[in-house]
Each structure stands twice: as C-alpha cells, then as structure tokens.
Amino acid sequence: QVQLVESGGGLVQPGGSLRLSCAASGIPFRYLDMGWYRQAPGKERELVALIGRGGTTNYADSVKGRFTISRDNAKNTVYLQMNSLKPEDSAVYYCKADLFGTQTYWGQGTQVTVSS
Helix, strand or coil: CCEEEEECCEEECCCCCEEEEEEEECCCHHHEEEEEEEECCCCCCEEEEEECCCCCEEECCCCCCCEEEEEECCCCEEEEEECCCCHHHCEEEEEEEEECCCEEEECCCEEEEECC
16 A cells, blocks of 8 residues: 655745655555646646656656756655646646556645646
C-alpha cells in the first residue's frame, strides 16, 4: 500500500510560481513511476507531467516550458515546479504513483488557484 500526501497548493497571481510536493510512503520510492494530474471544475482529470523510475519525464503540451517535474528518491518525494502560471492552470492537482504498471495510487489533491 502506498500513501501519498500532496502539499504546496494555494492562491497565486497570473505569472507567478508555485511548487507542489508529494511525499510517498509504504513502498520503496525507487519502484514507483510518479505523475501529476489536475482536474478543473466540470472537466475530466488530465495528465500534467510524468517522471519514471529512471527519471524520464513527459509533459502535457499545455505546460511544456513552464512546469518541471522532478523526484528526490532520498526524500521519497516528487515535485512539480510551476512557473508562469495562468488562470487556466487553476485546478485540484493530484499526485499519482504507479507500481510497475500493476497498481495505481492517488493522493488527496491540493488546490491551485491562479487569479488576480
């Protein structure tokens, strides 16, 4: 069983930055492929960024060049650095862990609101 706890959300003005963190426990972090997803009101949950066990990353086109996903295996934590935030980035952001493609775990979500 994997437990995921997100933090770092909040209210930020357009053009600002936030860093989200997701701390994992329960299974060796190095076994997990990690990702960030988001869901805005009335919309489906969508992929934001992925980082594999080996560090390979993948991003949604809408965030390329603005967001950076990273992981610290020593701290069992994945991060999402979000720069140049736009109002359309407002959503609940969820952390996801994938154990060898067999089991998937989700965090509780953290709210990001981009507004002036």
